[in-house]
Amino acid sequence: MSTPDLTAQDLGAAPRHRGRGRSRETAAAAGRPGPLAAGVVVLWLSLIVLLPLSAVVAKSLDGGVGAFWDAVSSRQAVDALKFTLLVSFAVALVNAVAGTLIAWVLVRDSFPGKRIVNALIDLPFALPTIVAGIVLLALYGHDSPVGIDIAFTRSAVALALLFVTLPFVVRSVQPVLIELDRDMEEAAASLGAGGWTTFRRIVLPNLGPAIISGCALAFARAVGEFGSIVLISGNIPFQTQVASVFVFKQIESDAPITAAAVSVVLLVLSLGVLLAIRGVGSWGGRHEL
Amino acid sequence: MSSERVTRIGLRTVALGYLFALLFVPVGIVLYKTFEPGLGNVWASITTPAAIHAFWLTIMVTAIAVPLNTALGILAALVLVRGRIRGKPLLDALIDLPFAVSPIVVGLSLVLVYGANGWFGGVLTSAGIQVIFSWPGIVLATIFVTLPFVVREVAPVLREVGDEQEQAAATLGASRRQTFLRITLPAIRWGIAYGVVLSTARAIGEFGAVSVVSGRISGQTETLTLLVQKRFENFDLAGAYAASALLAMIAMTTLLALTVIKPRKEHE
Amino acid sequence: MTRAVRRSPLPLLTVLAALVALAVSGCGGASDSTSATADGGASSGSKGSISLVAYSTPQVVYDEIIPAFQKTTAGTGVGVKTSFGPSGDQSRAVEAGLPADVVTFSTEPDVDRLVKAKKVAADWASGPNKGLITTSVVSFIVRKGNPKNIRTWDDLLKPGIQVLTPNPFTSGAAKWNLLAAYGQAADAGKNPQAGLDYVSKLLKNHVKVQDKSGREALQSFVAGNGDVLLSYEYEATTAQKKGEDVDYVTPDDTIKINIDIAPTTTSKNPQTAQAFIDYALSKPAQEQFASWGYRPVNADVLAANASKFPEPSGLFTIEDLGGWPSVNDKLFDPTNGSIAKIEESAGVSTEK
Numbered sequence: 001m002s003t004p005d006l007t008a009q010d011l012g013a014a015p016r017h018r019g020r021g022r023s024r025e026t027a028a029a030a031g032r033p034g035p036l037a038a039g040v041v042v043l044w045l046s047l048i049v050l051l052p053l054s055a056v057v058a059k060s061l062d063g064g065v066g067a068f069w070d071a072v073s074s075r076q077a078v079d080a081l082k083f084t085l086l087v088s089f090a091v092a093l094v095n096a097v098a099g100t101l102i103a104w105v106l107v108r109d110s111f112p113g114k115r116i117v118n119a120l121i122d123l124p125f126a127l128p129t130i131v132a133g134i135v136l137l138a139l140y141g142h143d144s145p146v147g148i149d150i151a152f153t154r155s156a157v158a159l160a161l162l163f164v165t166l167p168f169v170v171r172s173v174q175p176v177l178i179e180l181d182r183d184m185e186e187a188a189a190s191l192g193a194g195g196w197t198t199f200r201r202i203v204l205p206n207l208g209p210a211i212i213s214g215c216a217l218a219f220a221r222a223v224g225e226f227g228s229i230v231l232i233s234g235n236i237p238f239q240t241q242v243a244s245v246f247v248f249k250q251i252e253s254d255a256p257i258t259a260a261a262v263s264v265v266l267l268v269l270s271l272g273v274l275l276a277i278r279g280v281g282s283w284g285g286r287h288e289l
Numbered sequence: 290m291s292s293e294r295v296t297r298i299g300l301r302t303v304a305l306g307y308l309f310a311l312l313f314v315p316v317g318i319v320l321y322k323t324f325e326p327g328l329g330n331v332w333a334s335i336t337t338p339a340a341i342h343a344f345w346l347t348i349m350v351t352a353i354a355v356p357l358n359t360a361l362g363i364l365a366a367l368v369l370v371r372g373r374i375r376g377k378p379l380l381d382a383l384i385d386l387p388f389a390v391s392p393i394v395v396g397l398s399l400v401l402v403y404g405a406n407g408w409f410g411g412v413l414t415s416a417g418i419q420v421i422f423s424w425p426g427i428v429l430a431t432i433f434v435t436l437p438f439v440v441r442e443v444a445p446v447l448r449e450v451g452d453e454q455e456q457a458a459a460t461l462g463a464s465r466r467q468t469f470l471r472i473t474l475p476a477i478r479w480g481i482a483y484g485v486v487l488s489t490a491r492a493i494g495e496f497g498a499v500s501v502v503s504g505r506i507s508g509q510t511e512t513l514t515l516l517v518q519k520r521f522e523n524f525d526l527a528g529a530y531a532a533s534a535l536l537a538m539i540a541m542t543t544l545l546a547l548t549v550i551k552p553r554k555e556h557e
Numbered sequence: 558m559t560r561a562v563r564r565s566p567l568p569l570l571t572v573l574a575a576l577v578a579l580a581v582s583g584c585g586g587a588s589d590s591t592s593a594t595a596d597g598g599a600s601s602g603s604k605g606s607i608s609l610v611a612y613s614t615p616q617v618v619y620d621e622i623i624p625a626f627q628k629t630t631a632g633t634g635v636g637v638k639t640s641f642g643p644s645g646d647q648s649r650a651v652e653a654g655l656p657a658d659v660v661t662f663s664t665e666p667d668v669d670r671l672v673k674a675k676k677v678a679a680d681w682a683s684g685p686n687k688g689l690i691t692t693s694v695v696s697f698i699v700r701k702g703n704p705k706n707i708r709t710w711d712d713l714l715k716p717g718i719q720v721l722t723p724n725p726f727t728s729g730a731a732k733w734n735l736l737a738a739y740g741q742a743a744d745a746g747k748n749p750q751a752g753l754d755y756v757s758k759l760l761k762n763h764v765k766v767q768d769k770s771g772r773e774a775l776q777s778f779v780a781g782n783g784d785v786l787l788s789y790e791y792e793a794t795t796a797q798k799k800g801e802d803v804d805y806v807t808p809d810d811t812i813k814i815n816i817d818i819a820p821t822t823t824s825k826n827p828q829t830a831q832a833f834i835d836y837a838l839s840k841p842a843q844e845q846f847a848s849w850g851y852r853p854v855n856a857d858v859l860a861a862n863a864s865k866f867p868e869p870s871g872l873f874t875i876e877d878l879g880g881w882p883s884v885n886d887k888l889f890d891p892t893n894g895s896i897a898k899i900e901e902s903a904g905v906s907t908e909k
Contacts, residue, residue, distance in 0.1 A: 033367045038374045041365045045383050048432055052398030098307050105304040119541045125490035131533045135315040175446045175479035210445040220388030248393055252645050252727040253891040263394045270389035405654030422655045504655040506640045522772045524799035
């Protein structure tokens with residue numbers, strides 16, 4: 001007999017209303033944040049983030065729209081942008097899989113030294129990227145003790161990015177996994193569903209938003225990453241030059257308008273991808289993928 | 290069931306193998322290189338006046354930036370997941386903005402606004418307030434880059450736990466404050482914990498933005514990451530690794546403190 | 558079951574501790590050094606303080622000069638704050654308001670930027686030292702013993718030789734390197750096309766990577782990359798003093814590198830600032846510079862160290878090539894400069 005197609009709702013879990021159709025009184029008492037809270041958040045965001053960024057946008061248009069277009073359509077700029085976005089996307093995907101796996105093992109498994117492993121996950125963040133770059137270069141560059149030499153190649157850039165984005169998906173999935181209600185999984189098991197099926201149809205949909213969230217973080221970080229990349233990739237134009245390095249070069253050459261322009265494009269593109277990732281995530285969530 | 294055990298060990302192996310190649314070995318190298326010159330030398334490296342100042346500056350900046358972003362992050366997560374406002378996708382995107390910006394650009398954007406020739410330059414100069422090339426600039430840069438973490442960690446957890454319990458509490462007559470403190474906060478504590486851990490690690494490890502806004506004045510605006518870079522530049526590799534080890538220690542202490550102090554949750 | 562949440566006192570305690578410690582450790586401790594003998598000079602003093610904003614490489618020398626200055630009459634009780642970083646970044650920082658009393662940079666455009674911003678006097682180079690603190694020359698830094706026997710610019714173009722030079726759009730040192738390469742092939746500027754041809758061959762076939770600063774290129778070289786590094790002569794001496802296994806060869810045809818120093822017009826302590834510069838130009842300080850491989854501008858000290866600093870027979874200067882403004886425009890403009898164009902085409906044909 002084939003395993004029945006189970007969804008979370010078949011097992012009696014409460015349908016996820018996402019808050020529609022509740023009475024106003026209980027809603028307010030339940031601490032549902034109102035416009036004041038939203039206002040504070042927006043004000044905070046505007047002050048800290050929007051204000052400085054609008055200065056960059058203004059700077060990019062300092063030379064007029066023509067200068068902006070020239071700056072971003074140069075071959076080097078376009079190549080740098082393409083390379084950055086592609087590699088970052090690939091890195092985000094790898095992290096989606098690896099990060100979920102690692103989070104699963106850290107939460108559900110137990111083995112000696114697990115707490116130490118858990119504590120180490122955040123290190124790529126805390127270590128200054130220059131240290132990360134030097135170490136990765138020592139390990140996987142010319143003098144590699146394990147014989148892998150990828151210095152100054154595209155794989156090197158990807159590797160450095162994998163290192164610095166390691167914590168994102170792991171730390172996004174972990175708290176959700178910890179709070180996950182095991183009852184549904186147990187019910188599925190008692191109904192005869194195998195491990196993978198249970199994971200795919202019960203656990204994964206619940207982890208979906210967290211994985212997506214972590215992926216988006218990883219992607220965005222990869223796009224902006226700078227320090228560790230230059231060291232290991234060597235900054236060869238058209239080959240391994242990432243956009244943030246290209247921007248840096250423009251700044252150092254006293255071409256702040258070009259730098260601002262490319263930064264704005266990078267910003268818009270990254271934001272676009274982020275929105276798309278989140279859009280896919282919430283669409284998937286609504287359709288119980 | 291043996292197939293379950295095989296799967297479990299298989300997953301564990303793959304996960305640990307990935308971590309080994311990507312994380313443990315590089316970190317091990319850093320540790321090895323740090324302590325290679327001997328404990329005495331390491332101690333001397335991290336107790337020079339410049340290092341001590343860099344350490345406390347980094348701690349101070351983090352101690353300002355992280356709590357602020359935590360409080361506002363929790364608020365933002367509540368607004369995003371449960372708020373009754375229009376334009377949530379836009380808010381969502383705005384919160385992601387700091388990630389989409391390269392650190393150098395973050396630094397420059399702050400100089401464009403708060404620098405002597407910036408938008409507020411005239412006002413700040415005549416008020417005698419120095420933001421750029423002084424610690425407030427470093428704090429602003431750090432807040433910028435760590436802004437989204439707590440939100441992004443707490444929001445999925447909020448979504449996961451739903452608000453049935455808050456509804457129940459409300460019908461039982463609990464006040465908003467009681468509901469928040471006793472129901473909501475404990476439910477999202479792991480999201481907060483990991484959000485704080487990530488924010489702290491990111492804050493102490495931030496280099497690009499800080500290098501632009503700090504002015505690198507030794508003993509005044511030099512953070513630990515800037516010190517690491519300076520030591521690398523001057524062939525003081527041992528000193529650089531020692532300072533890096535300090536950073537790693539701060540990050541790990543944060544995590545350990547949070548997982549120890551929070552009430553322990555049963556892990557299956 | 559009640560789930561009490563204990564609010565952790567840790568964050569609050571950390572903040573308090575930090576603030577207390579910060580207040581206590583407040584002033585004091587400037588330049589960083591982990592060697593037992595050198596002690597960072599005090600950064601605050603009874604006679605006020607001055608700020609030195611410098612490019613990154615001479616930190617080792619200033620770590621020694623500053624305490625010595627503070628022992629002189631002019632310097633007693635003077636606090637000296639220091640900031641070291643990439644030359645261009647530091648110059649831009651001062652332009653953007655970084656407080657500075659004395660600035661020293663490795664390329665003249667970085668000083669000109671401040672002249673334009675009215676932070677350095679227009680006549681900064683008119684003194685007897687012509688605005689210079691030290692000079693150097695572009696040299697080849699090679700492995701100990703020079704196994705590949707690299708001695709001339711032609712040797713760099715031999716098949717299989719890998720040359721390290723930083724990115725000229727992010728590094729002042731790289732500009733000097735390429736100017737030397739260009740100038741020697743261009744017969745000190747008389748034959749620009751020959752110069753560009755040489756640079757083109759060099760960049761396309763022999764330079765695989767370009768680090769973002771001179772010091773980073775040196776460290777990349779020391780880590781095992783490349784056969785030869787183009788750099789300031791003094792970088793080799795500094796590396797050797799720090800225990801690295803390198804040698805250097807100064808080719809006959811090379812460019813004279815000018816390192817500039819100037820007081821700022823915005824200084825609150827102009828007399829002390831000038832006193833510091835005077836000290837840095839005096840015999841004991843110049844001898845410190847010489848010991849680290851910098852060519853002193855003090856004639857006596859230079860003469861005393863003549864064997865260490867032989868004058869290359871084909872030495873030319875930036876003036877021979879047309880002066881910095883013209884060179885920056887023609888060669889290093891990031892969109893239209895000749896070198897920019899060479900870099901772009903190099904990107905296409907360079908192998909991974």
